[in-house]
Amino acid sequence: MENSRRTFLKRAGLGVSAALLSPYLFSCQGSKLGGGPFHDLGIQLYSLRDLITEDPLKTLETIRKIGYTHVETFGVDAEASKFWNLSVPELKKVLDDNGLKTHSGHYDMSKYLSRTQSAKENIEKYIEIAHSLGQSYVVAPVTPMDDINNLSVADYQFAAEQLNKAGELAKTAGLKIGYHNHFWEFRSLPNGTKGLDILIAFTEPSLVDFELDLYWIEKAGYSAQSYFEKYPGRFSMWHLKDMDKKFTTPVVGEKYDKTGFMDIMKEIRYAEVGTGAIDFVNIASYADKAGLKYAFVEQDDIYMPNKFESVKKSFDYVQKFLTK
Template identity: 80%
Template structure:
């Protein structure tokens, strides 16, 4: 799939080099002056994964030109100590050269969080990499993916214990562990308790924070505000991701809780921040209540040909309407 997308970009003449020549993008202006998380906006680099695979240096240069202040990493090759074939030291230099920092990274912990896997990921190595990059957070981006439709209370309790253990290890390096949600953590168990509630209840606040994906909680049929009220201070990171107005039907509930993953994906479509169905202006009023420190634009799939144009639209919306 990634290969076919890269092939399309090249055929359309809209790879990294072509995007640099776009007059639209040369009109980039710096964001508003301020110290808040919306002024100092970040981006989850998964949004640009195809372009990073093609040319990580030019891609990060463009991210900085648009006005983003920091990036959230993904996809580390822990054994090689590199991202997108860039050694950690070189990545640090590229970020610094473009006025970018990295406060958080997504690190695969799916085996580490699984009750059934004995071959766990190397959390100590993740901590080492995060420390070298100057990151404050190591985020588990997903639950164990083996059998999402049969996750039990015990699975979430085990995952919470593992997050606490990772948090203890990370604390020695001045780093905190985080957890990022999707939709299935909002499926209800017999007593109405949800997976995310279990993770919140069984993790230690001084060891584990949460990164709320605003798209996924709304796609599950719940509001971010309700969780900020129920668990104040626990959501120090947000993924600001918008929902296509034609695809607002929740994918949690009797109709979907045992459905195949591919059937659910048919009900999901993303769009640039501010052009979709999510009321970010209201949600932003809860930033203090949530404990927000870092906000990241993310769009899992970008449908317009020029991905830089897409992330600039999202950036511009946040600067205009959320960065007060």
């Protein structure tokens, strides 16, 4: 979700929101908490990127008052060691002051994973920042984005090797590397396999975990359950993201695999968790088989005027239907 994703993922949302805090948001901490990943629910902060850029303190405070217990970061300025103009120690203090933890962060590795880029992101710096925040996972949020329609078996094998190398570095600090999917990792390659299968097969389970985006696997025409059965224990993180019921056509296959990215994005529309086409209750029953540790609500575009209201709606659904 770093600059590469900002460049390529066309936003269809409402732009910068001046979302007003409704009084009901401040009476939500009564939600029961337990020890499971759906009780202790996180949010990927990219969902509220406009708000957290404008006012990180108020945004994080409101997230906690809604009931979220941890956050997944994005968008670090690694050279300055800052998130949204907050230094890493300042961000850690804000999180601590609000009773929030951060177990995972998205860190741009698109050049690091590319066979064609000579300049690479500073993985050691990412690990240092993640360790300072108390995170357990440094997650690659996206593949190299320069030519996603022509990613090859060799490209995915190289990326897997790089993830393993990063995993070795992370291990010295007590962390692991993660990888987050989109739809193109499910395209069929010449040998009949899929990019995600290559990444899973060629990475060491002790070094690399996977963060399955439930929206994107469904939008690719596959089921999360089938991957949990095929690769048990490899999916320690999930993104809970729902699909508009009017936009359920898969975007993987002969019709789409060479289509321009922006044309494909016209087929994409998200929904608050529990209001769309994805059967989260059934998927949640596979949490143990998947190896789930952390679940995050994420919505790439929010169409409601009040974005806090949107993420509260998703939070409430998870607490009502997915907690055990």
